[in-house]
Amino acid sequence: MRRFSWMCATAAVVALLASACSSEEAEKxxxxxxxxxxxxxVQPDESGTPAETDNGYTDLVASTLADEPPGVEHVKLGCAGEDTATFVEGGAEGCDYEEGSQLAAAEAFLKENRGRVRLVTVNIGGNNLFACALDEDGKLTTAIDRECVAKNLEQVAKDAPVIAQRLREAAGEDVEIIGVTSYNPLLAMYLAEEVTAVVATEDDDERTYQDTANYTNGMLAAINGTLTDAYNAEGFTVANVATRFEVENFTPVGDLAEGAEDAEGEEAAEGDEQAEDAEEDEKGGLPLNVQNVCQYTWMCDTERGPHIHLNEAGAKEVAAVVEEVLRN
Structure with a gap:
């Protein structure tokens, strides 16, 4: 009788442990x-070469989610250089997926882990914009290729609903998917030495640096708008980074260096310097959206930049936008 009781107790313990393991696995x-x-x-390293880091906005979001019991594991399927076309079809240099594309890899993961996905974030479309501001050597230029713009807007319009529909179908109706919009680092063209100088363009249309920066804002709005419409149609929520970076706000706020001096409590210079300051204020100073680009990206950095990518301050801002969406 005692032997039978001991065997029953042992079996119960084994069953309990198995149940606990099973429960733990299910909760992952x-x-x-x-x-x-x-x-x-991606951020530039000390030599200015772009490299992947663990300091991106997704890493910050993952850190926040990791504090939620029972913890959330971060799976990164993103790849530098992807645009909407390669996201769907594959083919971007260095972006190799067994399934053929990032979208297909995401679908496979989501289907395999149905019921265990806490969150999906997707940001895409920025490279559709930046591709039109690159020269033959792949370096940023102030001349925007209008044919490239038309082609990429058409491409985004084709890809956006495909991306949204396939992600939603693979994830299921209950999974929270957040679409993250793009910012516009090309606004840094306002910092050109002669910002009102005429810029050469593919269509021989005379345009200033300011005109070109404004034009890229229009393209960005079109890309973000197309993606947002597709995301909304599939029940995504949208983290509006463009709004957070105030890309449309050209209100003059003064030079960054002047702001730094004010923060340090330095007094304004006397005499002629005061007159110069007043004249500069009259001109308007640096637009707020340009200042934000300088503050949150590497576009205005003279050692590692200019680079279109977020710096750590920018990554924190984008993560904050995503986390605000999560809380609401």
Missing amino acids: QYYLSLGDDLAVG
């Missing part, structure tokens, strides 16, 4: 991040 959750350079935290 994932955060799946998708996208381009932003999703993998």
Whole structure:
């Protein structure tokens, strides 16, 4: 009788442990991040070469989610250089997926882990914009290729609903998917030495640096708008980074260096310097959206930049936008 009781007790313990392991495995959750350079935290290294880091906005979001019991594991499927076309079809240099594309890899993961995905974020479309501001050597230029613009807007319009529909179908109706919009680092063209100088363009249309920066804002708005419409149609929530960076706000706020001096409590200079300051204020100073680009990206950095990617301050801002969406 005692032997039987001992055997029953042992069996009960084994069953309890198995149940606990099974429960723990069932509770395991994932955060799946998708996208381009932003999703993998690309920043220039000390030599100015872009490299993936663990300091991207997705890493910060993952850190927040990791504090939620029972913890959330971060799965990063993003890849630097992706645009909407390669996201769907594959083919971006260095972005190799067994399934053929990032979208297909995401679908496979989501289907395999149904019921265990806490969050999906996706940011894509920025490289569709930046591609039109590159010269033959792949370096940023102030001349925007109008044919490239038309082609990429058409491409985004084609890809956006495909991306949204396939992600939603693979994830299921209950999974929270956040679409993250793009900012516009090309606003840094306002910092050209002669910002009102005429810029050469593909169509021989005379345009200033300011005109060109404004034009890229229009393209960005079109890309973000197309993606947002597709995301909304599939029940995504949208983290509006463009709004957070105030890309449309050209209100003059003064030079960054002047702001730094004010923060340090330095007094304004007397005499002629005061007159110069007043004249500069009259001109308007640096637009707020340009200042934000300088503050949150590497575009205005003279040692490692200019680079379109977020710096750590920018990554924190984007993560904050995503986390605000999560809380609401």
